[in-house]
Amino acid sequence: TQLLEQSPQFLSIQEGENLTVYCNSSSVFSSLQWYRQEPGEGPVLLVTVVTGGEVKKLKRLTFQFGDARKDSSLHITAAQPGDTGLYLCAGVDNAGNMLTFGGGTRLMVKP
């Protein structure tokens, strides 16, 4: 089983601040996904990164896949209360095995 570690586990910031959360592993992944989960709902896919070094942007969210495809980061610019939620990363290993989910980063953005 591939292990994905996310950091920090908890993050509480003020509206307008920037933040970065990380997803790390010692294993190589063929692709990595980021999900956001709001209270009482299921996780919702935000993005999939496939190529080492790839950067994808989704409005104020910037996702990067590490060059070695072992890690990823999510940067949020000018966070808003609507960004509050649990952010989960999940990876597919090179053998095409099923997704492994990280433990998540719980983000709270205060107005």
Next chain:
Amino acid sequence: DAGVIQSPRHEVTEMGQEVTLRCKPISGHDYLFWYRQTMMRGLELLIYFNNNVPIDDSGMPEDRFSAKMPNASFSTLKIQPSEPRDSAVYFCASSIRAVRHYEQYFGPGTRLTVT
């Protein structure tokens, strides 16, 4: 298009009772997953199916848990007998692997409380 549908949304039962959770995946998706989420253990994969066939059930915690997928549009997760430690939110998700790197679409979950 309808997303993944789960029922019931909430279930409260007494220890020892049988619990059946239901899931309807997105039409055309060939993978179906069952997860359990708790604060302590996060999101855990219990079992997944491909074309209605169970592929990996290594995440199923005990023989008390069983899952079936009799057709492409329906799956059940059964716990018998239920125990308080089974209390969690259970999610069903579906995916098309070949196209989308297992990108998963989750249902709203079933919150199970076993007293």
